[in-house]
Amino acid sequence: MTREAEALRAELEERLRFEALLVDLSARFVHVPADQVDGMIEEAQRRIVQALGLDRSTLLQRADTDDDLVITHAWAVPEFAPQPGLFAKRNFPWVHxxxxxxxxxxxxTLEELPxxxxxxxxxxxSVxxxxxxxxPLASTGKVFGALSFGTFRAQREWSDVLVQRLQxxxxxxxxxxxxQRSEQALQRALDDVTRLKQQLEAENAYLREVAEAQPSDIVGNSPALKRVLSQVDHVAPTDATTLLLGETGTGKELLAHLIHRRSRRKDRAMVKLNCAALPPTLIEAELFGREKGAYTGALTRQAGRFELAHGSTIFLDEIAELPLELQVKLLRVLEDGQLERIGSIKTLTVDVRVIAATNRDLAKLVAHGKFREDLYYRLNVFPIAVPPLRERGEDIPLLVWTFAKQFGQALGKPVERIPQDAMDALRHYPWPGNIRELRNVIERAVIVSENSTLQVPLGSAAVAGAVAPPTLAATERAQILAALEQTGWRIRGSAGAAxxxxxxxxxxxSRIKKLRLQRPR
Ligand SMILES: Nc1ncnc2c1ncn2[C@@H]1O[C@H](COP(=O)(O)OP(=O)(O)OP(=O)(O)O)[C@@H](O)[C@H]1O
Ligand SMILES: [Mg+2]
Structure with missing residues (x-):
């Protein structure tokens, strides 16, 4: 073989080796994960430089701030390592x-440069x-960097084939x-989304806490309240229908929330409906839902509160006001969880725990035919009688302080002192409006107080009677009023107030006349 032929063969062999290297390198880049791209590039640079007997390969990318190019990846034989931060634009404007x-x-050779x-x-x-x-390195038609291969020790020819391969x-x-960049951008975006989601979740949890902390903080240490709370403890974890009985403002709704929060249904929101707040036709749709066109004006279909409460608790407030014809429907839900939307024949089955409340005497209403007996027994599975405030006077000081602190903070007027005579007056007033009334009185007191000493307006209607024990006349008046309210101002007959x-x-x-009692409208 001639020397020429031998040189040719050597060159061919070198070319084949290089081709094999490129094939190998390109294969490795196919599925490279984002975090390994940098290492892989430098490794490829090393192998190419070594295979071709070069001195250095650098990869430059556009800096974020301007269009200058900065070295981000390099491999070089040790004595030709690049200066870090070599900026192309300033030193190599034409190349740039x-x-x-x-x-x-x-x-x-340098002479070939124009x-x-x-x-x-x-x-x-100089280097x-x-x-x-x-x-040039480009992506979607935009140049974002450059890749260079060079020699320092000897000159070298770049054949077209070699340039093609390096390209x-x-x-x-x-x-x-x-x-890598889009993956990182995607990851950043995903991270942002995750962070946002966590934040929203935290906010929701927080809002729920704030919203629920208020109704769930039951203040009081009296034996009467403790008895109620122990009943709550018993019934809460069960699915038993619970009936809360007690005068207005005694905390029935607060207790309903507490029962729900201590039940296995606590992760879903409790659904509430006040049976006294809506006219009968609307209550039916609210409770059981309706189909579109179920009646004139029913323009859309509507899920009822029972459906909304599926898997959770429904709180039926003022249950005594539920119209008789709806009581049948309620009884059916209580018995087998079944209901139909108005205007639908499709039976829905729901899993709902029912808590009902009333300040009326349900047994009496049953006796008067105003409340269905079967529903009464069904609701009365676990009755909890919430005592009026006057039967747990021990709770008053703590309640007063709690409300004083609450309103003091809310109104920016911190309360530090409550005079003893004011506390005594509050303690002895009979509180017909119970805790709601006490709360209102304290709110007003905080508003009128001029300094950090709580000024209870003892002259006000609410507390005036508290200065002295109630008179006989006041007691009589209260008793008559209560009887009238209970009977709906009916005087005569076996169901009457008399x-x-x-x-x-x-x-x-004649007593009503003497006391000038008037039926409220
Ligand atoms: N033990 C308590 N500790 C603190 N606040 C209470 C307590 N009981 C009731 N309250 C507060 O008194 C007010 C009346 O309570 P709630 O609405 O629960 O009474 P209710 O029995 O449902 O009254 P109504 O029969 O008039 O609907 C609410 O502001 C409630 O937060
Ligand atoms: Mg209530």
């Missing part, structure tokens, strides 16, 4: 321009660059870097 326009810079590249040539010379080939590598690097009080109707009538 050419690359940004998408052109390749290629020279075997006249316009004077500054570049001087810069290359003793001999030969160089530099490719291929440049494209692979560009691809990997673009993918019978309830053990008086003759005429006697009762």
């Amino acid at each position: 321009q050419t690359l940004l326009r998408g052109g390749i810079v290629r020279f075997s 006249a316009e590249a004077g500054l570049d040539q001087a810069a290359f010379r 003793q660059q001999k030969s160089n080939v530099i490719f 291929l590598m440049a494209d692979i690097f560009a691809n990997a870097l673009a993918r 019978a309830l009080l053990g008086l003759k109707p005429t006697t009762l009538e």
